[in-house]
Amino acid sequence: MENKNLVDDCLFCKIIRGEVPSYTVFENDDVKAFLDISQVNPGHTLMIPKKHITNLFDYTKEDVQRYLQYIPEIANAIKKAFPNVTGMNITTNNGKSANQVVMHSHIHFIPRFKGDGLKLMTRNNADQYDEAKYNEVADKIKAQF
Incomplete structure (x- = not known):
C-alpha cells in the first residue's frame, strides 16, 4: 500500500518505503525507529x-499525540538493551542552522555511558542577562500564544 504522506526525494521517506535499507529496531503504523x-x-x-513532516515547527497537536507518544517506549528499550546506560540525550535538530541534515522530522536517542567523553555544546550566557532582559525575552515569547 502506497503512503501518500511521503515524498519522493527524502532519504527518510525512502527508508520508510524500504527503498533504502536500515537497521530497524521498532516499527508500527505511526513511526519507524x-x-x-x-x-x-x-x-x-x-x-x-511515517508522514513527511519537515521538523517540529510543522507538527500539529494531532501529530504530536500520534508520533511523539513513542519516545518513552523507545528510550526505555534502548536503556534495557544496554544495562550500563547512565543517561540519554533525546534531541531533535530543527532547521539547517540547528544542524538538521535530513529535512524529515527525527528524534535522536543517544545513550550515554559513564566516561563516554561525548560533549554536547551549550553555553551559559546568564551573566549577560538581568531581570529586565529576562522579562523582555519572556514577554516576546508569551505574546505569540
Missing part, C-alpha cells in the same frame, strides 16, 4: 514519523 548510521554511541537510534 532505526539505528543512526553515525552511532555516536552504541544504540544511537532515530525515530521518524
